[in-house]
Amino acid sequence: MISEARPYDFEAIVVGGGPSGATAAADLASSGRRVLLIDRADRIKPCGGAIPPRLLADFDVPDSLLTARISAADIVAPSGRRVDMRVQGGYVGMVDRDLFDPWLRERAVGEGAELAIGRVIDVVRDPAGGAVVRMRPAGSERSVTYRTRLLIGADGANSLVRREAFGPDRRPPYVFAYHEIVRSPGAGTADFDPAVCQVHYDARVSPDFYGWVFPHGDATSIGVGSAVKGFDLKAATRTLRRSCGLEDAETIRREGAPLPLKPMSRWDDGHSVLLAGDAAGIVAPASGEGIWYAMTSGRLAAEAGESFLATGDARALAQARRRFMADHGRIFMVLGFMQSFWYRSDKRRERFVAICSDPDVQRLTWSSYLDKRIQHRDPLAHVRVFFKDVGQMVRLAVQRT
Template sequence: MQTDYDVTVVGGGPSGSIAAEQLARRGYRVALVDPRNRIKPCGGAIPSRTLADFDIPEAVLVSRAAAARIIAPSGRKVEMRIGELGYVGMVDRSTFDPYLRERAVSAGARLLIGKLQDISTRDNGTLDLTVEPTSGDPQGAPITLRTRLVIGADGANSAVRRLAFPASRKPPYVFAYHEIVETPARPDPAQFQPDRCDVIYDGRISPDFYGWVFPHGEQTSIGCGSAVKGHNLRLATADLRHAAGLGDCKIIRREGAPLPLKPMRRWDNGRNILLAGDAAGTVAPSSGEGIYYAMLCGRLSANAVEQVLLTGKSAALRQARESFMRAHGRIFWVLGMMQTVWYRNDRFREKFVAMCADADVQRLTWESYLNKQLVRRDPFAHVRVFFKDIGQLFGMVANQK
């Protein structure tokens, strides 16, 4: 079976689904390939801006978070209320991703349930993609898709990246693991609140990242991440469940996957393939936030691919990364520095949590997160935070002498 497409999008998560929907709405022939056999481990947090930017109805949200509670290694807790700035929407990937894929199909994309096996290039520059069906039919024969361009939005272990890019071209990552449990009807409010996200900075939970307890309405995501080999993520997650008073809650599902934490230096192969989302490494350092950035990557990838289709100039593929880094490169650098400085050990984590109690830090954090840009309207607040950071660091150095 051979079919012709302008663009084939591999991966039906937030990035790939948005790319496929955008291109299909513009009248292009689009195939969307997704195995539909797994759910990415994810806290499920999206800023309220996401709903407006990508026309997401509030009905898709499983809950709203009005605060985050930061917990230090010593057990110190700092609650950061969002207030009038907005809220953090919570989604469950088991329902959110299929919703986005259905939008792409409604826009005109063809959804193929399968797993990419091979990519080959014809003499005329078109690509043949071999897709093995994963719909459960053991007699299902591999399908060959002929396409002009490919968007690889198939996650941190991207098959597109593996097949079309050098082995060295992959971002660094931590491994994330979480468990979805039933939310108790009457939880202890001192341990768990259904409108609050708990973020745990403790070397026993994660020696280099953090743990989380994120409410999803009737369900709750509990998990952690780490790049340290040998660290027992399941045991750490069990500790988080018990600390949140959720130890006896029924476990609905368990999921694990790598989580990239740095955008790749190049997302395209210079000809006809473009990476997007986790495949390109666009998960924010320090926070691990990826849904909004993945959806933005999908939109930017669709724009770049359309330029290639209109002009025939493959150099236009670079526009996706250039646009993304121009808008968010600085905040990714800041978050990367935060992770490098403050996540190194429990002494620094303790200081970091103490800083989160500061009113300037809280306001700038929420405004930057919700608006997806560094706050510029109050430069003196940045100066105050800067000197507080320096004071904390010099205090740490002095104490270690």
């Protein structure tokens, strides 16, 4: 038990040094708070690495961290039909998480946060206020204990902080993602363009999600995701590599992890704990996009945490989720519907790819991705897309009868 007389070691401890945690730590430290950022050693999350260009401006990230600028997405149906979706009004940036995440952590340190590499063992609510975090530093057999006023859990889909604060049954639904980083082939390789992402909708690749081929300059991420128990993600990745002519490409590393696809209904415990990033379930359904949303949630967590630290009112912690859902809840709802309806069978996936060929769909898709808003600039385009979407659903219903 921690004595009530013992002072806080830190005003805030952030567990998890990915985009959400590193952003939260940097923002809190820059405001003058004493912050400890705890991250596990040699942790690289499997991730396609796609970011909208606005992330660079929103979070003051140098474009030197981009490994590629993608100009189009090649959408592939189960039949092999391809739809070329040219990025309209910008590009899709690519980052490598083994370089991007350390840069974010180093920036947090530059702002004044302390960085501890190791594994959190447990988290306990302190009756005197705040939380107690016990961790084992990397390379040590002994644990250390810290007391903090604010604890931010940004430690991934299997968040220990979430489990300790909310119980083991409180977790978002997720797919399991697996990818292989391979050496990008040279120019002229069949079915590979270093400026084009491939997205494969095919039950052989994934029965309920999709497969991807995302070029990163010298390296390329090839991966799949699925929530179906027993589905062989590694075999599906081999199938994808063969279909793309990358079967013999040099494999640099292999990674797998759960990918949450629905925001938690609550991110704070009403006391001193706040979740962010994957721990809060903040990954876009249908697309699996997470980096920009993770950093946005980290910033909102820092702002809510700052308000809590300044006032002592734990109700301030709820601001993070409330503000995030006000801005992005609607697009998460739309994407969730898309995934639940269109990803259920190859017949529906075939129809979905057909919809992707529509100019209105492409324009609204890219403008929403780049701006991170459901677009309202052309209401007639929304009407046209709605009726085309309904038409595809009706055709599917007629075919079943």
